[in-house]
Amino acid sequence: MxxxxxxxxxxxxxxxxxxxxxxxxxxxxxxxxxxxxxxxxxxxxxxxxxxxxxxxxxxxxxTKELLYRQVVQKIFQIWLQAADIFDQADGPEEGIGAYIDAKMEISRRHADGSKVWASEVMHGAPVIQDYLETTLTDWTNGRIEVIERWIAEGRMAPIDPRHLLYMLWATTQHYADFGHQIDTLNGGSPLNDKQWEAAKSNIKTIILRGIGATE
Amino acid sequence: MxxxxxxxxxxxxxxxxxxxxxxxxxxxxxxxxxxxxxxxxxxxxxxxxxxxxxxxxxxxxxTKELLYRQVVQKIFQIWLQAADIFDQADGPEEGIGAYIDAKMEISRRHADGSKVWASEVMHGAPVIQDYLETTLTDWTNGRIEVIERWIAEGRMAPIDPRHLLYMLWATTQHYADFGHQIDTLNGGSPLNDKQWEAAKSNIKTIILRGIGATE
DNA sequence: GGCCTTCCTGACCGTATGGTCAAAATCAGA
DNA sequence: TCTGATTTTGACCATACGGTCAGGAAGGCC
Known part of the structure; x- marks a missing residue:
């Protein structure tokens, strides 16, 4: 039994x-x-x-706080792993496209963790402020350099890399954090495989065309 | 004194x-x-x-819950008001552009309210589930019709209106909900006027070009 | 002033919470 | 089987929380 x-x-x-x-x-x-x-x-x-x-x-x-801290750190590790994809790529279309796929997969497979992360940041990051100032800042600056290089090479339009990153984070994270709202607007059911694919596809289409990385 | x-x-x-x-x-x-x-x-x-x-x-x-409920309803009203802009517009470039401006202004001026709203939805909307199912659903369906009309008229690319709306919500809301993260990545200071303008401008550029509503 | 309504507030109550502890149970190795 | 280290757990504690209440203060109106 x-x-x-x-x-x-x-x-x-x-x-x-x-x-x-x-x-x-x-x-x-x-x-x-x-x-x-x-x-x-x-x-x-x-x-x-x-x-x-x-x-x-x-x-x-x-303590409760220690437990919470470990939960937050766990999701932050997963979050950072998706970063690697960015570097392995050769150009914006491949790199950003793959990054969107990876972050959407995280939103789907680790929705709870994503929400915990969002909640932590929303409340002023009392627990992981140091991570924001060190690891996340370094990672962000590294990615900005990559994007600026792509722009200099004429492989995408001259967009402020910072706000592009925010848009990537926001859009992908939204499917986890606001998943309940999305489900409700979907008639009360979670998105199925096809709908998740459609979401990823739409996001990539709009953003990649929006930054002039595709024709 | x-x-x-x-x-x-x-x-x-x-x-x-x-x-x-x-x-x-x-x-x-x-x-x-x-x-x-x-x-x-x-x-x-x-x-x-x-x-x-x-x-x-x-x-x-x-009761605490009654107080909370009123706080949530208050921000929902503000949120809905930004909707009007969508309808008054004549085409996607004007309509979506103005909507982005309006929602960014809400993120800046009502950051606390935005966070409360995000928190509420993230935790399964225990208090405003009925609003999601009625008012928000109606509003969303109305906007989807408008966007579909624009697509049919050839004024923008054939994008799934639903995911476009999610992207608009996500991107603009991000500047409130994740404001602390953005501030940290901005060297610890809140965005100034110029930076907010840059944010709005970047978002509009990427999305409007991404949906083929501008040339 | 007299009276009524509205507003204010210190003191209080039952409950639920994070956390403790000492004793019991289980296990690995000799 | 004995022994020491690790794990498990019910019972317990101090505190903080949401909420109540009775009585007082303030204002409007005649």
């Missing part, structure tokens, strides 16, 4: 290793933080979703 | 009329909800920002 517990079953053995216990808790926490925000989330609810007693959470994550 | 109280001084007279008291509280609430989210906001903090005793808040707004 299968477990009837909430999230993932508690595995067969009674005791868990640190790694899997932490992963289970992080996953539950991501979901709850996404749905309720940091302030609205409770350790009790996270424990219920994880199928563990609350005291057990505090064994692995001493 | 000037009041040293937090937000706006309590006015000269000891008693306030309903209207101004409610406006003062709504303004403070908008700020606190934006900064802390619904769950993280406390009536005590809202009271402090408004410069009133907590019990006084409950005199005008019996």
């Amino acid at each position: 299968a477990e009837t517990s909430a999230a993932s079953p508690k595995a067969t053995s009674k005791k868990m290793r640190r790694q899997e216990a932490e992963a289970l808790i992080l996953s539950a926490a991501e979901k709850v933080f996404a749905e309720a925000g940091f302030g609205g989330a409770t350790m009790q609810l996270i424990a219920d979703v994880a199928g563990l007693p609350k005291a057990n959470l505090h064994y692995y994550f001493p | 000037a009041e040293t109280s937090a937000a706006s001084p309590k006015a000269t007279s000891k008693k306030m009329r309903r209207q101004e008291a409610e406006a003062l509280i709504l303004s403070a609430a908008e700020k606190v909800f934006a900064e802390a989210g619904f769950g993280g906001a406390t009536m005590q903090l809202i009271a402090d920002v408004a410069g009133l005793p907590k019990a006084n808040l409950h005199y005008y707004f019996p």
